[in-house]
Amino acid sequence: MDKTILSKGVTIFNVDVSSLKLIGGFSNNVFEGVRNSKKVILKFYPSSKYNKDSIIAELDWISFLFKSGVKVTAPIYSSNNRLIEVIRINNGEEYCVVAFEKAKGTFINTSDKNTWNKDIFYKLGKTMGRIHFLSKQYQPSDRSIKRQEWDMGPLFSEYFGNGYEGVVVKWEKYINMLNQLPMDIEGYGMIHNDLHQGNFFLYNNEVILFDFGDCEYNWFVYDIAIVLYHAVQSISDEDSHRRLEFATIFMKAFLHGYSKENNLDSYWLAKLPFFLNYRQIYSYIYFERFLNEDQKINKKTKQKLNTMRARIESDTPFVNLSYKDFT
Numbered sequence: 001m002d003k004t005i006l007s008k009g010v011t012i013f014n015v016d017v018s019s020l021k022l023i024g025g026f027s028n029n030v031f032e033g034v035r036n037s038k039k040v041i042l043k044f045y046p047s048s049k050y051n052k053d054s055i056i057a058e059l060d061w062i063s064f065l066f067k068s069g070v071k072v073t074a075p076i077y078s079s080n081n082r083l084i085e086v087i088r089i090n091n092g093e094e095y096c097v098v099a100f101e102k103a104k105g106t107f108i109n110t111s112d113k114n115t116w117n118k119d120i121f122y123k124l125g126k127t128m129g130r131i132h133f134l135s136k137q138y139q140p141s142d143r144s145i146k147r148q149e150w151d152m153g154p155l156f157s158e159y160f161g162n163g164y165e166g167v168v169v170k171w172e173k174y175i176n177m178l179n180q181l182p183m184d185i186e187g188y189g190m191i192h193n194d195l196h197q198g199n200f201f202l203y204n205n206e207v208i209l210f211d212f213g214d215c216e217y218n219w220f221v222y223d224i225a226i227v228l229y230h231a232v233q234s235i236s237d238e239d240s241h242r243r244l245e246f247a248t249i250f251m252k253a254f255l256h257g258y259s260k261e262n263n264l265d266s267y268w269l270a271k272l273p274f275f276l277n278y279r280q281i282y283s284y285i286y287f288e289r290f291l292n293e294d295q296k297i298n299k300k301t302k303q304k305l306n307t308m309r310a311r312i313e314s315d316t317p318f319v320n321l322s323y324k325d326f327t
Contacts, residue, residue: 001029001044008087009042009097012078032102039102040076041210047094052086055096057147059083060140061190062212068134070127073100073210103210105203110234115202118253124227125257127207128195132220133262135189147190150218151175160285166313167284174278181219187268190215191223196230221268225275227254229283232319237307240320247319251326270323280318284308 010017010033019034020042027049031042045055059075063083066074075083076099087095110116140146156175160168182188192199194214201208231250235243251272258264287305288296295301311318 002089005044005087005089005095006031009044009085009095012080012085012087013040013042013076013097013099014079015040015042015099035076035099041073041100041102043098043100043213045096045098047096050096052084052094052096053146054148055084055098057140057145058212058215059098060142060145061138061147061215064138064141065131065134070130070134071206071208072212073103073208075100100210103201103203103208105201105208108197108200108202110197110231116234118249120202120207121231121250121253122257123205123207124195124200125254126260127209127257128192128223128227128254129258129261131192132189132223132258132264135191135220136185138190148216150178150216150222153216155282155285155289158289160289164285164288164309167281167309170312170315171281171285174274174281177274178278181271183219186265187221188219189217191218191220193218193223193226195223195227197234219268219275220262220264221271222275222278224254224258224264225272225279228272229276229279229318243319244321244325247321248325251321255326266323266327269327272323272326273317273321276318276321280308281312284312 006020007017009015010020013035015033015035017033020031021033022028022030023032023041024030025043027046029044029046031044033040033042045052062072062075065072077083078085078097078099083098085097087097089095108116108120160171192209192212192214193216194211195209199209199211201210228247228250232243232247235246237243255269284305287301287308291301296305310316
């Protein structure tokens with residue numbers, strides 16, 4: 001990223017420029033720095049890839065959750081008392097810059113059964129249940145703020161097909177089925193939309209959430225499916241028996257926690273396997289569209305994509321889970 005942009009960003013958010021270091025992000029746009037002796041996260045969003053209105057909506061949702069007592073990393077105000085700053089560069093492109101408190105705690109080690117167990121699955125369920133309960137009450141702080149609906153992202157506005165027609169047929173089938181689902185307040189609302197092991201820390205035995213960049217209006221059961229989808233990936237995809245066993249244990253503990261905060265009708269829970277398979281198709285198309293060529297030729301990535309594609313085209317379930325397995 002251009003050093004001028006970085007310099008302006010850290011200055012306007014009062015971050016020590018010498019402390020800045022790249023920590024990731026899908027577009028290599030996420031940095032860690034120090035502000036007033038505390039670690040913070042800076043995100044730089046180029047206007048060519050990100051919509052300012054969507055970022056504003058994300059910040060509004062996070063602020064609502066934070067004020068409602070959910071353990072999330074709070075956005076930080078700039079020296080101009082703004083949550084979002086816009087930096088313009090010579091070629092006309094703009095960068096939106098936002099900052100957050102850095103979450104306390106550490107990532108979960110999915111190989112350590114002392115932490116990756118029923119206890120954390122329960123806590124994740126309780127946290128998501130609270131978010132979905134609050135989603136039913138959420139009203140944006142300004143009428144102009146509107147986060148995107150489930151079918152408004154780039155995967156729905158641009159054609160994906162050449163060489164992948166088998167996947168497209170399945171994709172269109174799932175989209176048609178989704179379009180027929182109810183969108184009432186009890187089953188549909190603002191969700192995190194990307195809760196996995198890389199988007200929360202464990203601190204003092206509590207789950208601390210971050211990275212709400214994909215939040216949108218969608219079905220609550222899809223949010224649950226996403227958590228399970230990524231949790232199951234902690235088990236080798238070659239061991240289908242262990243995956244099913246893990247998924248069953250995970251969901252029973254997760255739903256036990258979830259039900260403490262929110263009630264989701266069995267109609268929706270029975271659709272969890274459907275949404276798991278939809279997530280697999282969504283993820284495959286997302287990777288094919290947004291991974292660069294260097295990433296795609298990586299041996300492990302290429303193998304993973306080939307496996308995903310074969311499963312999708314043959315209608316092989318991501319995990320052979322049924323409603324009766326976890327209820």
